[in-house]
Amino acid sequence: MADQMISEQDIVNAICMKQARSHNVQPEDVEVELLYDDEDGFSAEVHIGSQMHVLNSFHMIQAIRFWIEHVLHEDPYAAGIKLLLDREEGIIAAVH
Secondary structure, three states, rough: OOOEEOHHHHHHHHHHHHHHHOOOOOOOHHHEEEEEEOOOOEEOOOOEEEEEEEHHHHHHHHHHHHHHHHHHHOOOOOOOOEEEEEEOEEEEEEOO
């Protein structure tokens, strides 16, 4: 896979898709808030109905790999993925 940046919205979409598959709901039923903390790093709060789950960076990257496979139709394990905090773009992922 060629080097590229994945936007914050695409990361949210990836998490929605992966969580929807895991919890047998529609992606539209999943709400996601991406977070960054100097101590804990990257995480995501996921709300499905009345349930709330917190994903760490590992689970976020797994969701991005799921998105790469199912949306981009690329090999999700052929590239390295690194989460980044950008002042203008928010939380993004570099794929290389």
